[in-house]
Amino acid sequence: MKSILSMKNISKSFSGVKVLDNAQLEINEGEVHALMGANGAGKSTLMKILTGIYQKDEGAILLGNGDGELKGIEFQFPLQALEKGISMIYQEFNLVDNLSIAENIFLGREPINSLKHIDWKKMFQESKKYLEKIGMEIDTKLKVGKLSTAQKQSVEIAKCLSLNSRIIIMDEPTASLTDYEIKNLFNLIKDLKKKGYSIIYISHRMEEIFSITDRITVMKDGCYVNTLKTSDTTENELVRLMVGKEVITQTRDNASKVNKNKETIFSVKNVSSKSLLQNINFNLNKGEILGFFGLVGAGRTELARVIFGIDKMEYGEVWIEGEMVNIKNPYEATRHHIGLVPEDRKDLGLILNLPIKNNMSLTKLRYLNPFILRKQLENRMSTQYINDLSIATSGPNQITAELSGGNQQKVVIAKWLSVSPKILILDEPTRGIDIGAKNEIYKLMGKLVDEGMSIIMISSELPEILNVSDRVIVMHEGKITFDHKNIGLDQETILQYAMGVRK
Amino acid sequence: MTQLAKKDKVFFPFGQQLSFDRMRQYGLILALVVLFIVMSLVADNFFAVSNLMNIARQLSVTSIASVGMTLVILIGGIDLSVGSILALSGVMAAMMYSSIESPFLALFVGVLAGAAVGFFNGFVTAKGQIAGFITTLATMSAIRGLSYIFTDGMPISETSPSFIYIGTGYFWGIPIPIYIMIIILLLGSYIVKFTRFGRYIYAIGGNEQTSKWSGLKVDRVKIYVYTISGLLTGLAGVILASRLASGQPSAGDGFELDVIAGVIVGGTSLSGGKGNISGTFIGVLLIGILGNGLTLLNVSSYYQMVIKGGIIILAVLLDTLGRRGKD
Numbered sequence: 001m002k003s004i005l006s007m008k009n010i011s012k013s014f015s016g017v018k019v020l021d022n023a024q025l026e027i028n029e030g031e032v033h034a035l036m037g038a039n040g041a042g043k044s045t046l047m048k049i050l051t052g053i054y055q056k057d058e059g060a061i062l063l064g065n066g067d068g069e070l071k072g073i074e075f076q077f078p079l080q081a082l083e084k085g086i087s088m089i090y091q092e093f094n095l096v097d098n099l100s101i102a103e104n105i106f107l108g109r110e111p112i113n114s115l116k117h118i119d120w121k122k123m124f125q126e127s128k129k130y131l132e133k134i135g136m137e138i139d140t141k142l143k144v145g146k147l148s149t150a151q152k153q154s155v156e157i158a159k160c161l162s163l164n165s166r167i168i169i170m171d172e173p174t175a176s177l178t179d180y181e182i183k184n185l186f187n188l189i190k191d192l193k194k195k196g197y198s199i200i201y202i203s204h205r206m207e208e209i210f211s212i213t214d215r216i217t218v219m220k221d222g223c224y225v226n227t228l229k230t231s232d233t234t235e236n237e238l239v240r241l242m243v244g245k246e247v248i249t250q251t252r253d254n255a256s257k258v259n260k261n262k263e264t265i266f267s268v269k270n271v272s273s274k275s276l277l278q279n280i281n282f283n284l285n286k287g288e289i290l291g292f293f294g295l296v297g298a299g300r301t302e303l304a305r306v307i308f309g310i311d312k313m314e315y316g317e318v319w320i321e322g323e324m325v326n327i328k329n330p331y332e333a334t335r336h337h338i339g340l341v342p343e344d345r346k347d348l349g350l351i352l353n354l355p356i357k358n359n360m361s362l363t364k365l366r367y368l369n370p371f372i373l374r375k376q377l378e379n380r381m382s383t384q385y386i387n388d389l390s391i392a393t394s395g396p397n398q399i400t401a402e403l404s405g406g407n408q409q410k411v412v413i414a415k416w417l418s419v420s421p422k423i424l425i426l427d428e429p430t431r432g433i434d435i436g437a438k439n440e441i442y443k444l445m446g447k448l449v450d451e452g453m454s455i456i457m458i459s460s461e462l463p464e465i466l467n468v469s470d471r472v473i474v475m476h477e478g479k480i481t482f483d484h485k486n487i488g489l490d491q492e493t494i495l496q497y498a499m500g501v502r503k
Numbered sequence: 504m505t506q507l508a509k510k511d512k513v514f515f516p517f518g519q520q521l522s523f524d525r526m527r528q529y530g531l532i533l534a535l536v537v538l539f540i541v542m543s544l545v546a547d548n549f550f551a552v553s554n555l556m557n558i559a560r561q562l563s564v565t566s567i568a569s570v571g572m573t574l575v576i577l578i579g580g581i582d583l584s585v586g587s588i589l590a591l592s593g594v595m596a597a598m599m600y601s602s603i604e605s606p607f608l609a610l611f612v613g614v615l616a617g618a619a620v621g622f623f624n625g626f627v628t629a630k631g632q633i634a635g636f637i638t639t640l641a642t643m644s645a646i647r648g649l650s651y652i653f654t655d656g657m658p659i660s661e662t663s664p665s666f667i668y669i670g671t672g673y674f675w676g677i678p679i680p681i682y683i684m685i686i687i688l689l690l691g692s693y694i695v696k697f698t699r700f701g702r703y704i705y706a707i708g709g710n711e712q713t714s715k716w717s718g719l720k721v722d723r724v725k726i727y728v729y730t731i732s733g734l735l736t737g738l739a740g741v742i743l744a745s746r747l748a749s750g751q752p753s754a755g756d757g758f759e760l761d762v763i764a765g766v767i768v769g770g771t772s773l774s775g776g777k778g779n780i781s782g783t784f785i786g787v788l789l790i791g792i793l794g795n796g797l798t799l800l801n802v803s804s805y806y807q808m809v810i811k812g813g814i815i816i817l818a819v820l821l822d823t824l825g826r827r828g829k830d
Contacts, residue, residue, distance in 0.1 A: 310716070334718030348716045351709035353776055362706055362717045370699040415717065 004029045004198050005050075005086075005167055006070055010059035012045055019045050022059070024224040025200075025217055027167065029064065032189060032199045034209045034230070037219035038242050038495065039296055039460035043202055046219070047169055051088050052081035085166040089156045091175055097145030102127035104144050105159045130158040134188055150181035157188065168192070169200040174208060175297070186212050204295050206235045206501055220244050235501045243462070243491040265454050266423050268307065271316030276302050276478040280316070284423065284456060287449050291469030291486070292458040294498050298475040300458045301343060304425050308333045308340045320423070334363060339416030341409070343427040343458075349412040350400050357382035357396035359411050364418040385414035389444065406437025413444070424448070427458045442468055462491045476500045524777070527770055527821065531785045538789065542796035549799055556678060560670075560746065562791040563680035564589075565761050566784060567739040570691035571621075571732030572762045573783045577695070578708045578728050579775025580635030584624060585736045585762055587646035589755030592617045592740030594650050597659040597666070597750025606665045613741035614734055620646055621733015625726035635729070643759070650752035659750040670745030680742050687735060692780040704728065708775030764811060765790050768818040790814065 005027040012020040020042045027033050037043050048054040050061065052075035062070035063084055075081050095104050103110075105127045113119040127140040136154045144152060153173060160168050174182045189199055189212055201213055209216060210230060218225040218241040225241050266284040271277060276299045284290050292300045305311040307318060309327040318325055320336050327333045333340070342348040350359055360382045368374060382396035389410040393403060400411060409429065416424060426445070430438040445468060449455055459465050465472055472489060474482035474497040482497035496502040542549045568585050575582045596613030600606065620642055628638045661667075672679045695701040703724045706714045715721050744750045769786025771778025790811065797807050 308716075330716055330718045331720055340716065342716060347710070348712050351706055351713050351776070353709050354705060358702065358706070362702075362714070362719070365699045365702055366718075368699070371697075373697050373699065373702065 002029045002064065003027070003070060004064035006060075006062040007046070007050065008060045008062065010046060010049060010061075011057050012049060012054060013057055018222060020049075020056075020222045022223060023219065024227075025050075026227065027198050027200065028215075029166075029198055030193050030196045031214040032193055032201055032212055034201045034203065034213040034216040035219070036202075036204075036209070036216055036238060036242060037225075038462065040221070041219040041242070042222040043219055044171075045222075047088060047171070047200070047202070049075075050081065051086055051169070052076065052078040082163055082165075085164055086169070087160040087163055087165040087167070088169040089153065089160065089171065089173065091172050093152050093156055095144045095152055095155060098143060100141050100143055101131070101138065101147075101155055102140040104155060105130065105140075105162050126162065127158065130162045131155075133161060134158055134191075148181075149176050150178075150184065153177070153185065154188075157192075165197075167198045167200065169202070171202045172204070172297075173201070174203065174205065182208070204499055206238070206499060209238075210235070218242055236496070239492055239495050239499065239501060243495055265321055267319045268303075269317040269319065271303070271306060271318070272314050273302060273306050273311060274314050275311075277306065278478045280480055282473055282480060282483060284454050285471075286454055287452055288470040289445060289449055289455045289457055289468055291465040291472045292456060292475065293460070293462065293465045293472060293494055294475035296460070297477075298498065299478040300475055301427055302478075303475070304340060304342075304427055304456070304458060308338060308425065334419065334421075337420075337422040339363075339419070339421035339424045341412050341416060341424070341426045341429060343431065345405075345409055345412050349415075350408060352399070352401035354400060355397045356386070356391075356393060356400055356403070356411055359400050360385055360396075360414045360418055363415050367419070381418060382414075385410075385417065389414055390440065404434075404437075406433040406441075409433055409437070409441065413441070417448075421453065423454050423456070425456045425458070428460065429457060430459075430461075430464065462494060465494065466491065474498050476503075524770065528782055528785070531769065531782070531789065535785055535789050535792070538792055538796070542792065542799075546796050546799035549796055554795070554799070558791060558795050559681050560678050561795070562787060563678075563684035564739045564743050564746075565758075565765060565791060566684045566787050567687045567742070568732075568736040568758070569762045569765045569783050569787050570687050570780060571728075571735035572766050573691065573769075573771055573778060573780055574695070574704055574728045575635065575732045576763075576766050576771050576773060577704050577775060577778055578725060579711065580628065580725070580729070581639065581763065581773075582621075582624065582635065582729065582732045582736075583639040583759050584620060584642040584646055585732065586755035586758035587643050587650065588617045588620050588733055588736040589740040589743060589758050590650040590752050591620065591646050591653075592737035593744030593747075593754055594654050594659060594750035594752055596741045597661045597744050598653065600661050600663070600666045601659065604663070604665075606668065609666065610669065610738075610741050613744070614737040617737015617740060618730050618734035621730040621736070622726065624733065625729030628729060629722035629725040647752075654750070654752045656752060658752070660748065661744075661750065662748045667745050667748050670742045670747070680746070683738070683742065687738075688780060688784055695780060700724070700727070705776055708777070710776075760811065760815075761790065762787075764815050764818075767815060767822070770822075772822050773819060786818075 003026060005025070007023065007025040010020055010023040011018065023042060023046050025035070025046065035043050045054065049056045055076065061073050063073045064070055073084065096107065099107070102123045106123050111119040111122040111126065124140045131138060131140065131154070134154055134157055136158070138151070144155060147155065157168070173185060177185060192199065203209060213230050215227055215229055216233065216238065217227045218238060220242055263286045264283045265286040268280055268282050271280040280303060294300050302311065306313050307327070309329045309332050318327060325336050327336065346352060357378050361378045379396055385391070386393060386396065391407045391410045393407060400408060403411065429441055433441070445455055445457070457468060466486065466489060469486045471485045472482070472494065473480055474494055476498055477500065481500070481503055482494070548554050568589070572582055572585065592613035595616040596609040599612040600609035624635070624638050624642055627633060628635045669679055674682060695704060703714070703719055706719065707721055707724055711721060740755070743754060765787035766778070766783050767773060767786070768789060769778065769782035769784065771783060794807060797810070
């Protein structure tokens with residue numbers, strides 16, 4: 001086997017946080033190579049460096065020239081990677097719906113005739129040629145918008161071939177395909193492999209990894225873990241590698257206490273949504289932190305959106321304190337004392353151009369006199385939250401955009417605390433926040449549940465789930481696959497449920 | 504130190520640090536004073552009491568409508584239909600007075616007509632999730648058409664003293680419209696600064712999604728804001744008809760431009776969430792006085808249109824530059 005690509009000791013930091021630390025990847029000619037790792041393992045950052053979207057801080061990328069020789073290479077921008085034969089097919093395709101198949105394949109590099117006009121005949125013929133190569137017979141004048149997901153994917157692959165790509169990266173290529181379409185895709189991948197193309201296959205789906213790939217590289221926390229031959233490994237071994245050595249069993253101090261006096265405050269029964277959620281059932285007990293774990297796309301944020309009335313509930317019931325409620329919009333949700341700290345705090349949690357105090361009082365205003373703003377009360381309240389949550393700021397009048405990520409998150413939390421919700425949903429509460437602020441937020445959550453609040457915490461970080469939750473629920477592809485109090489749990493078990501290895 | 508630099512403050516000789524927005528507002532006032540002095544010097548009749556009263560009466564109509572427009576632009580919308588509403592409400596008021604001869608009923612019907620169109624604008628914009636630009640572009644045309652239909656394209660003359668009182672009358676030597684304008688300006692200022700509704704307006708203009716996710720009834724606020732804009736324009740329309748002693752279906756052609764220009768020049772950001780009523784008032788004054796002065800100087804109205812367009816572009820550029828400076 002000739003090596004065609006070698007990424008060595010790749011490191012990359014974003015604003016001081018190291019997201020890749022000596023990552024490695026070695027790809028052979030004509031192999032299908034899986035890249036695996038939990039959320040935040042650094043897979044997509046590594047791929048963005050390979051395709052020239054990000055630039056590495058350290059390390060080397062060596063690329064084969066066809067005769068087995070590897071040469072160092074530097075990418076400053078994405079086009080250079082394309083020219084060197086590296087293409088990526090994203091989950092959300094990069095196609096223009098209103099253009100024809102042929103126009104999409106040749107977008108930006110349309111063939112030109114002697115009159116400097118687009119040579120349509122050549123364009124249609126050439127596209128047809130590439131599509132036939134991958135066994136697709138279709139009128140290349142058809143608009144891409146009319147194609148099925150699988151057909152769009154084929155167009156993307158044809159585009160890669162037309163670009164003379166030798167390495168094709170596929171990100172979760174089967175995410176929205178039917179079983180039959182997956183089978184077709186796999187046949188195509190096998191065919192490409194025979195013709196010498198190399199495929200980097202990113203997926204969480206174990207069955208697929210084992211049925212299509214030759215080797216697997218596992219990453220964890222931005223580091224290289226190991227590269228294994230698929231035929232020599234097992235699902236359980238992979239999960240263990242993704243979790244790492246630390247198989248620590250952690251329990252929050254009062255997990256046992258809370259679970260003893262079970263008083264359900266909030267329950268979700270048979271909830272389904274159009275897009276993803278299937279038959280979700282769970283209870284939230286008073287005074288507990290319920291951790292929701294899952295991989296990206298498992299449906300946790302979607303569930304929060306449905307509960308909070310942002311998205312429509314297709315089917316199912318929500319009960320609060322023994323009463324069935326019908327929450328159609330966030331206004332209703334807040335009326336039932338539910339608060340939501342969204343994952344995307346800049347776009348959904350804060351009004352960045354307004355002062356801290358305006359953000360903090362936004363939820364509270366409807367309980368106050370509508371005609372006379374009580375600015376003193378507002379100032380007092382904001383100052384108190386600034387002190388209680390130790391927000392680093394010059395004062396309640398500082399513009400929110402000027403705060404750091406952790407302090408901004410605290411402002412969002414304060415916004416909800418001001419109306420004392422009974423149920424607080426925190427979606428990725430510590431994402432992108434430094435370790436100090438993280439611990440403060442954990443401590444605050446502990447204090448809040450001790451005071452009787454009930455918290456749902458959605459998180460993609462296993463240690464966070466295990467350290468903070470009293471009970472853990474795991475979701476996989478829109479379903480709940482695991483629900484257990486946080487006693488005697490370990491990362492490996494949880495990840496197995498999250499990846500659908502155990503059901 | 505970097506924190507300080509980011510805040511985009513400018514050192515001021517009096518020892519205070521001023522934000523870009525404050526500087527801008529002081530700059531506007533300065534420009535207004537300079538303009539006033541220059542006009543007094545170069546245009547003979549400018550400083551005459553009759554001319555100043557004339558300016559004030561003209562500006563009162565624009566100012567009243569501009570308060571509503573400020574609210575609309577603050578939530579990130581725009582109301583292009585104000586010119587047409589101005590015509591419709593004037594026509595309706597004149598027609599009402601012709602048949603019933605009650606100045607109060609005429610005023611009521613004129614204002615109500617404006618509010619109804621505003622409500623329609625808000626309802627369609629909010630519930631249909633359409634850009635306010637599109638909705639009000641449509642009503643701008645439709646309402647203008649209705650005004651012509653109702654009147655068969657002819658002005659409705661109405662010269663009886665009780666009808667023209669609100670537009671031409673005096674109280675303690677000062678025209679009635681000035682009092683109305685001052686009340687509306689103060690009321691508008693109070694609403695945006697000291698009420699919950701005002702806070703919601705800034706919140707929605709600042710970030711509509713966050714406002715929704717915080718449990719605000721965004722749709723309802725939008726509908727209120729467009730209704731207020733329609734209502735105030737309706738009031739302005741009745742005053743105008745009263746001053747002209749006729750309801751004219753062609754009134755207020757290009758009026759939306761004057762109003763929007765005043766609001767933007769006054770520092771309200773077209774992207775929403777930033778601005779205030781006092782700025783708008785200064786902006787309207789600036790444009791009004793400039794127009795009056797140029798007319799006195801015999802500058803053709805064609806040139807005035809070009810100048811007005813230039814001022815709008817300048818004001819918007821200033822706003823974007825100010826924001827860019829902050830990033």
